[in-house]
Amino acid sequence: MKSLRITSLMVGLAGLATVSSCTNDHLIDAQIPETNKEPTSASIQGNVFEPALVEATDARIAQLKLPAGFKIAKFADKLGKPRMLAVSPAGNVYVTSREAGTVTLLIDSDADGKADQNQVVANLKAVHGITIHEGKMYLVTVKEVYRADINSNGTLGTLQQLINNLPDGGQHPNRTIDFGPDGLMYLTVGSTCNACAEPNAENATILRANPDGSGRIIFASGLRNTIGFDWHPQTGELYGLDHGIDWLGDEQQKEELNQIKPGAFYGWPYIYGDGAYNPHPRPMGDTTYAQILAKTTLPSYSYEAHAAPMGLIFYTATYFPAEYQNDAFATMRGSWNRTKPSGYKVVRVHFENGKPVRIDDFVTGFLVDNNRAQFGRPVGITTMPDGSLLFTDDNNGVIYRVSYQK
Incomplete structure (x- = not known):
């Protein structure tokens, strides 16, 4: 039997919440036996706080903090709720909007760091993930994958459906897509719930398929909701940022940076963090927590709970200082399930000898008014x-560009 102590204020497990009469955070013991032959007893509580949304004014953008030498400015705005990005070798920028069901082409024709052309080039319900592979555009919705030729002017040819039977989205419908060094297609499929036994084995996974969508397999499982993923440019190893379980308290579950290995299992929904037992759901049948832990691949690195990691890319360009090469950048969309906000920033993931060693702030300051607004x-x-970075904000409809001045 394992014991754990958790900071808490409101209870919620597997999407079912009950309100505690407590008015202050406190420490509560939880007893989690290996099997259901003994009772499970846990009081797991958490907070809800969402900062108010305010406008992205010039004054607010001017107070954003970055390392010395880096600058940030709007690349484009008034885009509704822009989500994922792809850039062609010619510098054409494509951005998806899940809410609007659009793919928009943005062009900076005069190379001044700001888009001056804006055109919707595809309409596709719930489109989210996007990538370019061998001169073709690939797009993924909740259940479908499409491919299209990219015309010389940046517009898209006819969308060809490659896959039409990805699992239902449920709580996590935000599919992402990319191609690995092996030339194969990788797709993220989140869980339908906060924590539950999924009836469809393809939920809470990363899938792999041929470029035409055939030969689909489960590449890795036990991943609650891995959206951002990329391959280390030196080792070729795949890393992904997984969203931790909600309603385990302000400081749990931490977000996980995992090295994604073929056939590996990452613990969800039974094991989290460095081997902690999730009180609910329990392992099914006679399976014990210890048995599940024994086959679980633990995180390579952890980050603040509830920060909501979204995008992850390794930096291989030469525009930024040399020490940034082969490190990764990640977007943290921001928390709602904790007292003090986490996330609302872009971070740098430092790698040494091909392994993550720490995570530092890179762009901060989106939280304002003493963390009451963002x-x-x-x-x-x-x-x-050119080596500059672009990232989206899906609240105020902005794409930001990060540049560097030597």
Whole structure:
């Protein structure tokens, strides 16, 4: 039997919440036996706080903080709720809007760091993930994958459906897509719930398929909701940022940076963090927590709970200082399930000898008014051909560009 102590204020497990009469955070013991032959007893509580949304004014953007030498400015705005990004070798920027069901082409024709052309090039309900592979555009909705030729002017040819039977979305419908060094298609499929036994084995996974959508397999499982993922440019190893379970308290479950290995299982919904037992749901049948833990691959690194990681890219350009090469950038959209906000920023993931060693702030300041308000929730992130970074904010409809002045 394991014991744990959790800071708390409101209870919620597997999407079912009950309100506690407590008015202050306190420490509560939880007893979690290995099997259901003994009772499970846990009082797990958490907070809800969402900062108010305010406008992305010039004055607020001017107070954003970045390391010395870096600058940030709007690349484009008035885009509704932009999500994921892709950039062609010619520098054409494509952004999806799940809410509007659109893919928009943005062009900076005079190379001044701001888009001056804006055109919707695809209409596709609930489109989210986007990537470019061998000169073709790939798009993913909740259940479908499409491919299209990219015309010389940046517009798209006819969308060809490759897959039409991805699992239902449920709580996590935000599919993402990319191609690995092996030339194969990788798709993220989140869980339908906060914590539950999924009836469809393809939920809470990363899938792999051929470029035409055939030969689909489960590449890795036990991943609650991995949206951002990329391959280390030196080792070729795949890393992904997984969203932790909600309603386990302000400081749990921490967000996980996992090295995603073929056939590996990452613990969800039974094991979280460095081997902690989730009180509910319990393992089914005679399976014990210890048995599940024994087959669980634990995180390579952890980050603040509820920060909501969205995009992850390794930096390989030469525009930023040399020490940034082969590190990663990640967007943290921001919390709602804790007292003090976490996330609402872009971070840098430092790698040494091919392994993550720490995570530092890179763009901060979207939280204002003593953390009572925010004007940016970063989501998609990509690199421009010149080496600058772009990332989206899906609250105020902005794409930001991060540049560097030597």
